[in-house]
Amino acid sequence: MTQKKFKIFIDFDGTISKIDIGEAVFEQFGDKEKVDRIIKNLLEDKITAKECWIALCETAQIPNKAALDNFIDSIEIDRTFHNLINYCKENNFDYYVLSDGFDYYIDRIFLRENLTHIPYFSNKLTIDEDIRLIPFFPYIDENCLSSANCKRNHVINHSGDDDFTVYIGDGNSDKSTVEFCDFIFAKHDLLRYCEKERITFFPYNNFDDVITRLETLKTKKRLKKRHRAELKRREAYLVE
């Protein structure tokens, strides 16, 4: 039996990190009321993800870089994430982290966790001499409003016809992307979204649950791609 090729795409905030760092940084170093209002507008589709990040960066008042770094260092990741990466390596499955957050804290956390080899795509953040946060959006796409880093494009660009695409996520920035994936692992807001939109998914609590499920899928004799995802991918190719 030929080995099945899974391509694994993983959200960062709230999926790998235990809390949403993007949000938490602004709640820690900004006006909580303003931050909540901006995020509420995003969740109600009144503003785009890019507009949300720009507004949040404007509210942040960070006393010094060390305060920001210490805060990031206090945030834990789901320890079972290491198991998933080891599992992918053992099985030769490609994996990518797709984040609508920022490279600044992802780099710092991956360094701490000895995971700097993981390929990832995210928005970018620089800090100027007045400790103001300046966001950049290298992967913006006007067709992806709920994520300033258009995750859908990364899925399409990094998977081929023979691949089974797997997406693991938890929230708003994953919503439009899961439509294009064959196997979806969802929790929290993403789970509720999949239920509402009648998108087939697997619920999960941690990455060990994902590994168990992938083991089953891997050994299935006739594994099928999700038909709706195939149609969506074809549609996206035609438009571009």
Ligand SMILES: [Mg+2]
């Ligand atoms: Mg998330």
